[in-house]
Amino acid sequence: MKYLPLAKYKYAVSNGDDPRIIAENEYNARLDNYAVQKTFLYPLLTYRDESQTSKYPIFFLPLPKILTLADQFRFNSKTINHIASQLPPLAISQFLNSLLVSEIFYTNDIEGVKTNKIEIGTVIQENNLLASQRGKSSEKRLGSTIKLYQQTQYGKPIYIQTLADFRRIYDTLLKGELAADRQPNGKIFRDRLANGELLTISSSTKVVHRPPADEEKIQQAMSSVIKFMNDESMPALYKALITHFFFENTHPFLDGNGRMGRYLLSTYLSSKYDRFTGFSVATAIHAHIQQYYKDFIVADNAENYADLTLFIQSLLEILTSQQQENIATLNQLKALLNDAEQTISKWIQEHSAKFPTTLSPQLIQQTLSYLAQSKLFSYAPSLGIKDNEIIRNNKDNGFAMAKTRRTLDFLEDCGIIKLIAKKPKQHEITLI
Incomplete structure (x- = not known):
């Protein structure tokens, strides 16, 4: 039988029992499976009637499809690094800059924030010129944002050991991008809104998720994710995708959560696998944006009991698809560069006497x-x-x-x- 979200499974299996009992039994069977990967992260999940629960731990089952995709992801990453090893440094740098232009453009576009690719590229160049000056970045818009990504490009990892580290990264990433009323209103993250207003995440027709309402709960959630991020017991690829979901589910800031979440995923994949994959996260998501939103809606649904199996599978499909595009592009450019070098050599031979x-x-x-x-x-x-x-x-x-x-x-x-x-x-x- 096809693996289904528990919200659908209980109706697909018709044996005369109460659908809730069917779902509960299947949930326990999945959680007791020998292969299950269970975490200590408890997301805040929402029912259709907008009531909520945080009693279910995130888990997933490494289905054959997931294992195949994970193997493909790692193989693609090695392939990308192998192709890159055959390219000169300038070509690699220029290609990474091209990926970064698209990454910044699309991570903003997903949020409805308009930017210009040429302007982004210009800031990248200005930051490169300022790279020798410690802490300096372009004064133009997105200068600070781009510098964070470039530090990843140059091999500088980020370390998150405390809650303040999240805020430090957030302030740098979104410097100059947030209106005054969208700045964090708590000590580190957001806190309760005025007049009892509740922060909600909605589709075009209904509320699909309501993240934790106050900073105390947010700090508890983000403390648990720090512990999870620094726990080496789970393979890095799965850990990265689960962390991405949990960060977005917690929605710790008033604004910029999507950009922050994609940056964290980007820099993590860059450090663990390759920069080309890491700098293609937002590009990949943008190309499959409706599926991406659907994945979150399903994962946030309390009737699915924090089962991230299909969420992980879908994001792996999205990321490996973009990797394959990068491989095809790199191979094509490598061939064109070889042809260009031959053309240059031939011209020099024919004209060297002059x-x-x-x-x-x-x-x-x-x-x-x-x-x-x-x-x-x-x-x-x-x-x-x-x-x-x-x-x-x-x-x-x-x-x-x-x-x-x-x-x-x-x-x-x-x-x-x-x-x-x-x-x-x-x-x-x-x-x-």
Whole structure:
């Protein structure tokens, strides 16, 4: 029989018993299963009549489909890392920046917050230039948000040991993004609202969930999730998805919970698996947004007894699908880069006799290679490598700065690169 949410199972099995007894018996059977993965997290679940309970612990059964998807997820991650290992650093950096542009755009778009991809890319570049200045980020909108993601990109993990760590990350992630009346109204998280108003999460027709109402309960819930996050007894992939659900179920802040929850999932997957997967979380969710919302509605339903089996299965399907897209894109770009390098080498062979004696073929090859990587792996031409970056990179490889400048002028005179910006100067390769 197909694995069903308990709210549906009790009607699918018709043996004359009370549906509530059928559901209770099946719940106990699932919870007593030898393979069950049971947690000590107790989410606040909502019944159809809007009454609530927190007496059920989160659990799931590692169905064959889930095990297959988890294996696929890990295999995809290894494949992505293998492809990346065959790419030059600039290509990897530009591709990660492209993923980050989409990640920031889509995590905001899911919440109805409008942003511009080119503006996001510009902030990414500004932050890169400020990377050597500790604590500095672009003063433009989302500068602080993007810096948090970039720290993950550079391999800096986040540590959450106390409740204050959640608030510290939240304040940085959403700096400048929240109206005054949407700031946390408690000591760390949100607290009771004025006039007895209750925070609700609704669909277009009804209330689907009401998270804990006061900060004391929120702190209890978030303390338990810290303990769970730092418990190594459950495989990291499942733990990440369960934590994502529990964070959203608790809804600890007045605003920005979705963005915070997706950031936490993104940075966790980046540190445990690969950055390409981690920087595709919001992109993947956005592509399956209706299914994502449906998964939460089902998981928040008290009639399903905190069974996250199908929630985990669905999110694994969403994430592995995006991984496969990333693999296909990386393979395609890798092939295009190989073709570009061959084209560059052929052009150098055919024209080397006309090169100025002060410019070596190796310098010209390296300069054109940077421009090729930038063109193929950047989100947009304007977000590609700038001349001063090429000059710095070539200097690190032993080429004088003045020679790189003359190389760029020479290649522009040859018509195989063109000037696309003046402040700062930026060229784009036209040979490929």
